[in-house]
Amino acid sequence: MSGWLTPLWVVGVILLSPVVGGLLIGLDRKISARMQGRVGPPITQPFYDLVKLFSKSTIVSTKMQLVSVYLYLTSVVLSVVMLMLGQDLLVLLFVLALGSVSLILGAFSVRSPYSQLGAYRELLLLLSYEPxxxxxxVGVYLATGSFMVRDIFKMEQPLLLTLPLFALTQILVLAMKMNKSPFDISASHHAHQEIVRGILTEFSGPYLGVIELTHWYELVLLLGMTALLWTNNLWGGAVLALSSYFIVILLDSVTARMTWRWALRVGWGVGIPLAVINLMTVCLERFRAG
Amino acid sequence: MQLVSWLAGSLLLLPAFAGVLCYVVPSSRLRNGFILLTSLALVGATIVAFATGALEYSPRSGIWHTLVTLADIGLLAFFAVMGWKRKSPLIIALVLLQALMLAYLKFGLKAQVDVQPLFVADWLTIAMLLVVGLVGSVVVVYSVPYMTEHDLHLSSASNQQPRFFLLLLLFLSAMNGLLLANSLYWLFFFWEVTTFCCFLLIAYDGTEECWDSAYRALWMNLLGGAGLALAMVLVYQQAHTLSVHDIVEGRANLAAASLPLAFLCLAGLTKSAQMPFHGWLLGAMVAPTPVSALLHSSTMVKAGVYLVVRFAPAFRDTYLSYVLALIGGFTFVAAAMLAISQQNAKRVLAYSTISNLGLIIACAGLNTPMALSAAVMLILFHAISKALLFMAVGVIEGGVHSRNIERMEGLFARMPFTALVTVIGIVSMLLPPFGVLIAKWAAIESSVKLPVATVMFVIGSTFTVMFWTKWVGKLLSISPGSPVVRMERLHPLYLSTLLFLAMGAVVFSLMVAEVLNRLVVPAVTQYYGSAGFASDMPVATETGWFPVLLLFIVLVLAVVLPLVFIRVRREDVAPPYLCGEQVEEVPDVRFRAARDELEEVVIGGHYFDYLFGESRHNRWMNAVAVALLLVMFGVAAL
Known part of the structure; x- marks a missing residue:
């Protein structure tokens, strides 16, 4: 892609990602409802919710909150764009982390016990999923020899064959980042088990709407990263991403919130070992190939 | 020739000379004038050195060698006396070992300590000189008002400032000398001078705790000195030269993964406070804040990493190098983890320094062109941010009378300028697209050849995010609707130095392409052939691209636009949620507790001491670190 197509593509990505993300969330709510024997809202419900949030009056506690939500939005949008432009994955990750830090700082910026407790819990989650x-x-690099997303598309074999365990760690990451049970310790995605919504306690109205919107982008980003494991044709990646999302929804419905210690233990005791084992096998294979 | 000798003179002798002047001048006003002038001159000299580029210089007279030998003897005698006073057999043994090695070198091997040229500045040296010259001078200027205040609080009424500034300026001279010296013998001398200054500066306040810390710093650094002395003897035995550049460029007949290089690394590790030698740097925070700022940013610890980075080409692609990468990587992770559990701001900063130095050492151990570029970049950017943070904490301490992060809650409402500067410092260590992060990116991308190191880097970086974010969160935590904040009154020298470094942190990150092309690439290319960076695009490698400017623009807009364009009306401000029991008036953060009594909201920070605390981890961490050191020597000896 070159010349005038690139800006068009960027604009397209920025506009279409929330549509896809919102629909996915709607689907999520529908599926969750059916699993619980309810009819559930229409798939377009998240969009109505968003419109409603944006039409509410703005109430904030400190001005830092504004900066926080917009920086959060910007950096997540930026990372989606970087993914879609085939950019450096590591830089993408840094930018994404900036977004998480920004939201956490927004929660810290109000002297409120609930929001600050949520912020600490989000930090602990970050400690589990960021590695x-x-x-x-790193696995992608070892398999492809490059950090650039666009180089993954040059691979002849799907990455899943060399990095199978990372499909599992991505499920963990997805569940943690989307605040799904049993990892919904800083706030719950579908507020089915809480009155005070952790890190989001002090955000309301349009600003909560911005955060919601950012979540949609984040969903697209994470599913897109999972889809990188199967770039040889579109359907492979889509099926892989959607089935991992389905697993996360299933988990969300059948489990309850656990403690942050447990989440940390899963991240470090299950996630990291899985990732390291996979890295080791890739290294061994490379070593054997010379 | 004329310029070069002037330059070498002003870099090496000017600070020391000014220090002596400060010591003898009775009037404090005159002394402060001297100090400011000296700092300006030092900045000028380093900029001239930067503009001149690579240079060489040898003094014509041979008397300097004799003077250095005499000074060495004097220093060792001083250390021995201090060890004797403390009744520490360890210190005396280490001093004796050094003396023995020096005597053997002089009389047993009849070593030629003169090396042609005696002083060499290549681009690595110049990059370091800039750190010492710019950041070091700023710290010296900052300490002028700081020490005046500090002495007011001190119980002993005696005015010790002349001695303080003598040591501080001597420190800068020694640091410059250490960077410029091409003879290991001279390098050893400057090395000992930094140990000497560090020891006396830590002990400055003279309390029991200060002396304890000072002695800990002394024996650990003397251990490094002993390593350096041993390395010197071994190098001379094998290669019959003491020329640093001959060793580095492979002209000397020295085996790549040999014992002398391992001893050199040991010296570097002690001085750069790598585990298990990190104790001295933690203890060093009892010293006045400018000393900490100097030790952590531009001098002392940077001498340690400089030594390792300097000699890295000599042990390229050896097991010694890889073990070094693991030692650094381990310290990077371990120190970052311990930092989470600390409430004392200075201790957090100290652990962060140790952690970053670990990353630098690990990069030197990875020993690829790009890793070395990352190391040099880290040295530069870390120096600016860390000096800024220490100085800011010093000012905060003056305002809130505590170093405890818990006491800094909502500092933005009380000391907006200082809080802002602190946040800039932290953010420049923590978030993209600031220089430290760009260096970290390069470090991670270059570490993939040793995936163990990558895993360490990744995990350590996450810990880093955690402890910095918690701290910034505390600074930002404000009660809604607090009265309009007014800028605090600060001494103009505080204001200017803090502003200078904060702007430096931002501007240098913005100009990272310039910094790379003018400093880092030349410094690495001369030994590695390339620097691992593609030259056509700013901050790109063969396998990745960091679009710095683009990120800067977008992120700055994301911060600035909401601040400028969104007005928050008074009636839009709501108090925090307290289960409906809050008192309704903004900015009151009180709630109705049992029996309708009004209570203040108190929010304590979390430090997860039971998870990341020192008492839980120190023992095994030290054991692992010692084991890694033994492996390093084992690998080198085999």
């Missing part, structure tokens, strides 16, 4: 994401990037 997994970074190790995923």
């Amino acid at each position: 997994l994401l970074a190790l995923f990037v």
